[in-house]
Amino acid sequence: MSESHTLTCRLCGGRNRIPVTRALQDLSKPTCGRCSGRLLRVAGEPLTDLSNDDLAHPWDRDTLAALRAMPKVDELLSRVMARTVDKVAHFRYLGGAVEVGSDQLPTLWNLHRAAADRLAMPATPLFVVQSPQINAFAVGAGEPFVVLTSATVDLLDDRGVQAVLGHELTHVRLGHALYRTLARLMMSGGLRLLDRFFGIGALLVKPVEVALLRWYQMSELSADRGGLLTIADLDAHVRVEMTLAGGPSRLLTELSSEAFLAQADRAEALRSGDLMLQVTDLLDDSERSHPLPVWRAHHVAKWAQTEGFFRILAGQERRLLEVDP
Numbered sequence: 269m270s271e272s273h274t275l276t277c278r279l280c281g282g283r284n285r286i287p288v289t290r291a292l293q294d295l296s297k298p299t300c301g302r303c304s305g306r307l308l309r310v311a312g313e314p315l316t317d318l319s320n321d322d323l324a325h326p327w328d329r330d331t332l333a334a335l336r337a338m339p340k341v342d343e344l345l346s347r348v349m350a351r352t353v354d355k356v357a358h359f360r361y362l363g364g365a366v367e368v369g370s371d372q373l374p375t376l377w378n379l380h381r382a383a384a385d386r387l388a389m390p391a392t393p394l395f396v397v398q399s400p401q402i403n404a405f406a407v408g409a410g411e412p413f414v415v416l417t418s419a420t421v422d423l424l425d426d427r428g429v430q431a432v433l434g435h436e437l438t439h440v441r442l443g444h445a446l447y448r449t450l451a452r453l454m455m456s457g458g459l460r461l462l463d464r465f466f467g468i469g470a471l472l473v474k475p476v477e478v479a480l481l482r483w484y485q486m487s488e489l490s491a492d493r494g495g496l497l498t499i500a501d502l503d504a505h506v507r508v509e510m511t512l513a514g515g516p517s518r519l520l521t522e523l524s525s526e527a528f529l530a531q532a533d534r535a536e537a538l539r540s541g542d543l544m545l546q547v548t549d550l551l552d553d554s555e556r557s558h559p560l561p562v563w564r565a566h567h568v569a570k571w572a573q574t575e576g577f578f579r580i581l582a583g584q585e586r587r588l589l590e591v592d593p
């Protein structure tokens with residue numbers, strides 16, 4: 269991986285070389301040598317030219333394509349899930365959680381709106397549900413919505429919460445919500461219940477189950493990219509994963525992102541060098557609703573160093589956008 273990237277200033281077209289490690293410490297710092305403008309779009313500025321191809325991790329994209337290509341999967345999903353699950357899930361949260369809006373928990377609503385603006389997409393409905401576990405989901409098919417647990421709001425600061433919201437909105441933007449809802453139903457046994465009413469037994473065969481659960485993990489890597497782009501702050505993003513892995517609320521200020529990423533490198537080295545660990549980890553993953561936060565931190569930190577990430581933040585040159593019809 270290169271230690272610096274050459275970026276074109278979107279304001280004047282000037283070419284700039286920026287050192288990766290230093291830039292990642294504060295992405296608002298790098299300025300253009302020619303016009304002194306800020307080279308990277310900081311949080312708050314909408315990424316209007318963001319494409320889903322920029323967001324989707326190749327592992328997510330390929331696994332989802334394979335899943336969709338399985339016989340009957342898409343057909344069954346659109347027939348059953350879109351009609352039933354949306355209604356049931358919406359009722360469940362409408363009846364058992366707090367719906368956030370401009371007149372309800374407005375701080376949270378503003379963070380959500382800002383995250384959606386940043387990702388150039390409409391804000392979905394948002395709910396907070398009481399739970400001591402840090403967690404969040406994108407739920408539903410036709411009209412997905414986002415759910416945060418109360419512990420997520422309690423334990424993370426505003427930027428952390430916004431990274432989580434950006435993560436969930438990315439699931440929605442990439443069309444993940446339907447398949448993720450299905451995977452969660454599968455893990456909780458709820459799909460067998462649906463099968464009794466709607467006869468979706470074809471979805472319960474092992475290859476679909478395995479492919480779905482594998483994809484469930486891979487889709488996190490894409491959503492983490494969206495979370496990172498939302499706040500444009502790698503340290504704050506890694507803090508979210510670290511808090512998820514084991515952040516005691518009393519000692520949050522003592523958590524070190526640097527030490528956590530070094531731990532992530534050690535975990536990855538251990539896994540890639542040992543076939544037995546790869547196999548048992550895969551078995552473990554199929555039982556787990558959330559993949560290893562350490563693994564996710566490792567991947568998002570690696571992506572943050574790539575030219576692709578910097579190019580998204582740099583945006584397209586305005587001069588070129590204007591001559592485009």
Ligand SMILES: [Zn+2]
Binds near residue numbers: 278
């Ligand atoms: Zn410039």
Ligand SMILES: [Zn+2]
Binds near residue numbers: 436439487488491
């Ligand atoms: Zn996720």
